[in-house]
Amino acid sequence: MIIVLKNGVAYEEVMELNEWISGHGITASPIYGSGTTVIGLVGDTSELDKDVLAMMPCVDKVILVQEPYKKSNRKFHPENTIVSVNGIEFGGNKIPVIAGPCSVESEEQIILIAKEIKKSGATLLRGGAFKPRTSPYSFQGLKSEGLMLLDMARRVTGLPVVSEITNPSYIDLFNDYVDIIQVGSRNMQNYELLKQLGQLKKPILLKRGFSNTIEEMLMSAEYIMSGGNENVILCERGIRTFETQTRNTLDISAVPILKKLSHLPVVIDPSHAAGLSYLVEPLTLAAIAAGADGLIIEVHNDPKNALSDGAQSITPEQFHQLMPKMQKVSEAVGRTVL
Ligand code: PEP
Ligand code: MN
Secondary structure: OEEEEOOOOOHHHHHHHHHHHHOOOOEEEEEEOOOOEEEEEEOOOOOOOHHHHHHOOOEEEEEOOOOOOOOOEHHHOOOOOOEEEOOEEEOOOEOOEEEEOOEOOOHHHHHHHHHHHHHHOOOEEEOEOOOOOOOOOOOOOOOHHHHHHHHHHHHHHOOOEEEEEOOHHHHHHHHHHOOEEEEOHHHOOOHHHHHHHOOOOOOEEEEOOOOOOHHHHHHHHHHHHHOOOOOEEEEEOOEOOOOOOOOOEOOOOHHHHHHHHEOOOEEEOHHHHHOOHHHHHHHHHHHHHHOOOEEEEEEOOOHHHOOOOHHHOEOHHHHHHHHHHHHHHHHHOOOEOO
16 A cells, blocks of 8 residues: 655655554555655555545555455456366366256256256356345245255256345255356345355355446455455446346446456356347357456247246357357467357
């Protein structure tokens, strides 16, 4: 941290500030320029409140030289982290594809979709059981029964399953029945939930909040990792912008930015980003070209009658057509999906 002082600050004021800083166990090294004095802070400054410092009458501005996220930071872990789920690797050369319905609706529905996506080359099955819906009158999911049906689909197809947790009280249930626990956009800053997920070993798919910055997302990853669970997969799923043509705007630049800032794998969700099924294919291909380490795509056998997110769901047939195209783009960037 560097503190830039206002021009003409008296020597006594600099000394007073130095003393206050030293009182926090941090070494303050002032550099006196002809007009401006700056103080370099050496030591762990994480406990210092930057805004409190910036409010002091002699301070012009405070500059952070290190990022507040440590465990997820590539600076301290230069190699890519590989998160493994039953032998499927996120962050390696092969790009895993998670596919399935927004919500688990019935045994027939989830088994049928699981079999179809497996035939096309998907590596994991998704399905929401506890649904965080905008309206309390919308379908809320089959809850624990939905998880049991996912478990059944896993046994039938061998595909590991991904499902969203909405409340810390369900952690034991998810730990027992789900292979990757998804933290949805609405819960990215549910810190009590994140802390408890940090106590598990299970991989966590952490979705970016639709109004959150990349740094806030990495700080949420930090909550999970600092608890001891370093199996975090980041997921960009679109952010809120002024554009009304799409449900959200896919922040494609988040892929290379996250890959630069962090060593964690990055997955793209084109379905929630677009909100419209015809956009899923171009966004998926763009995600692979941009360097994504995985995809999570909503697939439904009967989108127009889906109990949630039908408009953005592609059919198993469309998914089947998409996979070879994904393979071609992957090969162009030296990777593979199949
Ligand atoms: C979902 O995956 O169905 C979901 C609700 O996602 P998000 O949290 O990204 O809206
Ligand atoms: Mn959905």
